Amino acid sequence: MGQGRVVSAAEQSLGVLIRKLESIASLSPQERQALTGLSVTVRTLSAGQDIVRDADRTTQCCLVVQGWTGRYKLLTRGRRQIFSFHVPGDIPDLESLFRPVMDHSVATLTKATVAFIPHESLRELIAAHPGLAAVFWRSTLIDGAVFRAWMLGLGRRSAFEHMAHLFCELYLKLRAVGLAGDGRCPLPITQVDLGDALGLSNVHVNRVLQVLRGQKLISLHSSTLVIEDWPALVRISEFDPEYLGLEKLVAT
Amino acid sequence: MGQGRVVSAAEQSLGVLIRKLESIASLSPQERQALTGLSVTVRTLSAGQDIVRDADRTTQCCLVVQGWTGRYKLLTRGRRQIFSFHVPGDIPDLESLFRPVMDHSVATLTKATVAFIPHESLRELIAAHPGLAAVFWRSTLIDGAVFRAWMLGLGRRSAFEHMAHLFCELYLKLRAVGLAGDGRCPLPITQVDLGDALGLSNVHVNRVLQVLRGQKLISLHSSTLVIEDWPALVRISEFDPEYLGLEKLVAT
């Protein structure tokens, strides 16, 4: 990082977590300090690996440090619904702290680094710092708000509008933690994954992407999404960023 | 109630709340006691009234005491998506405690009695009783789990499977608070509402209902849903009640 200092994997993980939490709330110095005291175990996984499985009983949460993960559930006949994408700083299974039996799975969508945090540590942390409990609670509430936004897309938006909405969401979410900007953000997932999130077939995802590109709304280059016409995307998808609960919503 | 004692509207409201919370967690006597100390304002509304509106900034939560309410959001061209149904004991906008600006609306779906609880009172309550904070947090997490179940239906289930799944969910949810049993539960909403929850047109809701009745899976009589073949409904919709977070899952 050009800082002339070796940063351990654990320190890096907690830095990523703090950056994320500060994108949705403000932390006191004591709270930041307390967070850096968390004990974590860092692991690197290849794409397509399950981190936690449906029906598992968990004793730790997983923090995404690098790469993307997703929550999903399978039905018969190979049907899969992805419920959320998770990027560095997110804790996809934070809820397992209060509902340890999983009702869905969490998996890597790309090669990813994840840090495991024991429930025990998190429980001590929030008992000692009620402010942090509120931040984590708030974080799960934002997850819920994102679920609702996706429901609206799944139920009532056209495939075209829905995809446009998702791209708006991903761009802002990534920018909030410093992983996007200048109209560009990484999109390191396959069209199948995109379809499983949008409730579409991979074939239709491909066709809708072609329309979005054809209308000069976006473009794609080697797994990066370029927002070519933000105002149009926002208008078409009726996108309102309020639900993301981001502290600062500046710049493009 | 045949108890030879007058029960005030406020007492009744809190009783309904306690019954609901006990369906998803166990409360200590002190916690129950503390809950009964909440100050509430009770109101009765006709069907189709907004209780809180998208973009409102709130200072209180609303507890459903009687009747059904729902959370929803509108898009252009009259499109509406209902995100959840709320029955007596539910607090549809509990999240507003930590996210006071609404990203959706809450409305009555039937004539309903609701009790308003100031954020201030709830905040004092959970500060004094961390156990209750955990119960409320858990309640918002269960809401999230229900959102995911609906997403799976919206994205990957057929209309037929999706509706069957919803009926299984509603039946168990109502039974858990004593409002259903013996294979019957109230279903006091219109086919339009059902469609807006399932992401379907009212016309298609009507047709799917006919198939469900034709296959002797359910029947409908004056706003009550009769489950005629529970095992078949569960099998068809791949229903697994785990996500509802109910403490006891006994009997039919």
Add this chain to the structure above:
DNA sequence: CGTGATCTTGAATACGGTCAACGGTAGTGG
């Protein structure tokens, strides 16, 4: 350079939507 995954395209099909009309029913007011 080879191989499996991913992306792309076309053709046929199905699921659910839209539009329009009609019927039933509960509530209202004369």
Add this chain to the structure above:
DNA sequence: CCACTACCGTTGACCGTATTCAAGATCACG
């Protein structure tokens, strides 16, 4: 008590979005 009204449920005909199936092209990685 009946007529009127508004809302809800029901039905039919037609249409459109998205799926399925199948094949071929391209890409990424070992």
